[in-house]
Each structure stands twice: as structure tokens, then as C-alpha cells.
Amino acid sequence: MEYPIVIEQDPEAGGYVVLCPTLKRCVSQGETEEEALENMKDAIKTYLESIEKFKRLKKPRTVEVSV
Numbered sequence: 001m002e003y004p005i006v007i008e009q010d011p012e013a014g015g016y017v018v019l020c021p022t023l024k025r026c027v028s029q030g031e032t033e034e035e036a037l038e039n040m041k042d043a044i045k046t047y048l049e050s051i052e053k054f055k056r057l058k059k060p061r062t063v064e065v066s067v
Helices: 033-057
Strands: 006-009 016-019 027-030
Touching: 006 033, 016 033, 027 033
Parallel strands: none
Antiparallel strands: 006 016, 016 027
């Protein structure tokens, strides 16, 4: 699957910060842009695995919202 990301250079600390706007609080970083992107792939995988684990342990409910 593909997920939208935002990658920005961190002028204060150096390196790059990456976030995935569609996955709440899914953020990563790296010294280079390439490292930051690889770290983000791992962060997204971990995020999705934790969601699946949560679904198995809890019985989440959903709500429909009309816009």
C-alpha cells in the first residue's frame, strides 16, 4: 500500500523529519532523506501492526460520519 508522507529538513537538529498525515502520530526521522524514508517505512509497518493487535485485543466500534 501507499501512504502520503511529508518530509522536511530539520534546520535546528539537522537531518530530516517525516510524518504520515493519514496515520495519527506516525512520525520518524533520519540523518539523510533516504534514511528518513526507510525509517518511515518501518514506522508505518509498526503502526499498522499495533492497530491490528489492538483490534484483536479490544472490540473497537465504528461510527459513520456524513460530510
